[in-house]
Amino acid sequence: MNNENRNTIYLIRHGENPANINHEFSYKKVDYSLTPKGRLQAQQTAEYFQHKQIDEIYASPLKRAQETAQAIADVKQLPITLIESFREINIGDLEGQAPSDENWQLHNHIVQDWVDGQHDRTFPGGENYTSLLGRMRNGLRQVSTGKSGKNIIVVGHGGIFTRTIKDICPDLDLAVLFATENYNCSITEIELLTTNDQVSGTVKVWASFDHLHGEAAKLVPGTMIVQRPAEIQS
16 A cells, blocks of 8 residues: 655755854764854744744754754754754765865765766765765655654755755756755745655745844855856755
């Protein structure tokens, strides 16, 4: 029997942390807490959800995602469940290296190869797109299987969300995807269908940051762009 589970998923990028400001590479070892502005962004995001029905909250294990999720959990009086699958892209040997133009060119070349369909292109010491998409799907399956009609928050990262959304939600206009930066505490809303053999969705809102205001709305790009700026973002 191919059971269908239909739920609303809110994908929320974490608030600002020092790696965003310094354009550092981060996967596991580089694990900062939120900046004061990041805490303000998380607080305003929590206020946005204050009067919305939310049933469950999940987060990446990285501090910046946990702390963003905790701000929402405090308002909603819900627990947070950490999901390893929602960790940021495994950029392998780049983590801990200087955020130089040379290193960012390597990063952006690999990401662009993924966009161009070269899904086996792998970060040295890290993962390829096939692996990334697989664990994103596994994470979404984990939070939604056996449930229907739930409103579920997932706090994670701009890289994994931005890179995989086109295959999770194939109806998304790629022009919209590439034209809209997934800024800190941006909210993406998808209607997700999970069955025994598929995880797919429809985007209702992509990377909205309209709920942010004042200092929290002074946003920084997630990727250091050194070439092909119209095609590469994270």
